[in-house]
Amino acid sequence: VNDLPDFFELVGEGWQADLVATGDRLMVEHSDLGLLRMGDETVVAYRYRDVKALSMAREAGNMPIAVLARRSSARERRSDPDALVPHENAFFSMLADQAFTHNPPLHEHTRRMLGRQFLLHNVHRFDEVALEAARSALVALPGRVSGAADFAEAFARPYVGAFWGAIIGMLPEESAEVVDLMRTVRRVFMLERTPEDTAAADWAAARYVDIVCRATDRGLSGGNELLAQMAADLEAIGEPGKAGSLGAYMAANLFDGFHTVGVAVANTLYVLLAEGRYEDLFSDATLLARASVEALRIASPLLLTHRYTLSPLEYEGVELPVGTGIAMLWGSPNLDPSVFESPHEFRWDRETQVLFTFGGGPHLCPGRNAARMLVEHALSLFVAEGVCFRLVPGVDYRWEAASAMRELVEFPVEVRRPG
Numbered sequence: 254v255n256d257l258p259d260f261f262e263l264v265g266e267g268w269q270a271d272l273v274a275t276g277d278r279l280m281v282e283h284s285d286l287g288l289l290r291m292g293d294e295t296v297v298a299y300r301y302r303d304v305k306a307l308s309m310a311r312e313a314g315n316m317p318i319a320v321l322a323r324r325s326s327a328r329e330r331r332s333d334p335d336a337l338v339p340h341e342n343a344f345f346s347m348l349a350d351q352a353f354t355h356n357p358p359l360h361e362h363t364r365r366m367l368g369r370q371f372l373l374h375n376v377h378r379f380d381e382v383a384l385e386a387a388r389s390a391l392v393a394l395p396g397r398v399s400g401a402a403d404f405a406e407a408f409a410r411p412y413v414g415a416f417w418g419a420i421i422g423m424l425p426e427e428s429a430e431v432v433d434l435m436r437t438v439r440r441v442f443m444l445e446r447t448p449e450d451t452a453a454a455d456w457a458a459a460r461y462v463d464i465v466c467r468a469t470d471r472g473l474s475g476g477n478e479l480l481a482q483m484a485a486d487l488e489a490i491g492e493p494g495k496a497g498s499l500g501a502y503m504a505a506n507l508f509d510g511f512h513t514v515g516v517a518v519a520n521t522l523y524v525l526l527a528e529g530r531y532e533d534l535f536s537d538a539t540l541l542a543r544a545s546v547e548a549l550r551i552a553s554p555l556l557l558t559h560r561y562t563l564s565p566l567e568y569e570g571v572e573l574p575v576g577t578g579i580a581m582l583w584g585s586p587n588l589d590p591s592v593f594e595s596p597h598e599f600r601w602d603r604e605t606q607v608l609f610t611f612g613g614g615p616h617l618c619p620g621r622n623a624a625r626m627l628v629e630h631a632l633s634l635f636v637a638e639g640v641c642f643r644l645v646p647g648v649d650y651r652w653e654a655a656s657a658m659r660e661l662v663e664f665p666v667e668v669r670r671p672g
């Protein structure tokens with residue numbers, strides 16, 4: 254690892270402002286280089302071939318919660334660098350129940366428990382719930398004739414909040430509060446945080462867990478079928494380290510449902526509008542499924558997570574000892590010019606390729622089918638209802654700076670609906 258080129262030297266100051274731009278630069282200027290060194294304990298993978306190979310490597314597991322909390326808290330700008338945030342705080346203790354921080358033998362069970370509910374062949378049992386959530390969120394978009402709104406605020410976040418809320422039997426006011434809390438919890442994705450950011454995210458995470466636990470307990474006693482199946486799965490797990498209650502498990506593992514799927518719905522519409530492709534959906538219904546794949550290739554919501562070597566891993570002559578963090582820049586391989594011609598251009602007829610929007614290999618996102626279904630239902634409802642959107646002229650649409658999440662700072666749109 255010590256012989257690898259140094260990431261920080263290559264990318265220079267300000268690299269964290271835009272992870273996609275940094276990845277683009279590396280792929281163009283250093284396409285000959287593979288892994289880069291990011292300090293003593295971490296390497297970074299950004300090219301398509303490296304991310305693909307490493308995502309499949311069994312030796313590269315999830316980063317255990319104590320390591321993740323320690324390294325993540327180092328992102329905080331603080332006067333006392335030794336005063337790290339303990340992983341017992343609310344956000345990290347929630348994350349400790351997420352499959353994303355588990356490794357064998359526990360990982361297989363906690364992953365399957367979620368994944369089996371959202372397999373491709375059975376995710377469509379939630380179609381009607383999704384459509385109903387989309388319909389109710391659509392009502393909040395302005396005027397029957399025309400108006401302007403922030404799309405993420407007015408539609409995307411309430412829509413996915415209502416969907417996941419309905420799945421576990423939340424009251425509408427509980428879903429609405431969770432949607433609101435997500436705006437604060439998401440500060441954990443900032444690549445540089447202040448102690449105030451950490452404290453706010455932590456407070457919001459505690460409240461979120463509390464609401465989900467209450468709703469889950471209510472749903473269980475009310476006979477919610479999905480919760481009953483998952484409770485039985487949790488009960489059957491004999492490995493140490495599992496969540497102490499189904500509510501705690503649901504809060505941890507649905508976090509991306511409540512948060513990241515909202516970003517995906519917004520990013521899909523934004524890319525379609527920015528690339529002038531939204532209108533195409535009205536003339537060809539078969540494009541609906543392809544829209545989110547291509548839009549989220551260009552604007553993948555989750556740009557960075559860390560894998561962690563559980564046993565020694567040799568990759569292209571580089572020996573990664575146990576305990577090496579592997580920063581996976583998930584947004585970059587989707588834009589690798591050696592694989593995708595004019596990678597930032599939206600094309601309906603792109604050849605099918607393995608994409609990394611949802612990660613890959615043994616940790617491939619178990620929520621991906623639900624996420625795609627939710628994006629598709631939103632678009633299909635817009636088409637069915639004849640809803641037209643336009644980016645607001647003169648607005649400078651910007652991505653959140655220094656964030657591991659590709660999310661627009663603001664997303665105002667003009668909305669026109671048939672009167």
Ligand code: HEM
Nearest residue numbers: 352353364509510513514517555558611612616618620624
């Ligand atoms: C568009 C929305 C989403 C995106 C972009 C996304 C992205 C990702 C990515 C890139 C990973 C791989 C992380 C890694 O290997 O290090 C992942 C894993 C994971 N995602 Fe998602 N996700 C989304 C939605 C969801 C949803 C809806 C759920 C829950 C219902 C979910 C639950 C998880 C879990 C539990 C893992 C860990 C899997 C494991 O380690 O085996 N995600 N996601």
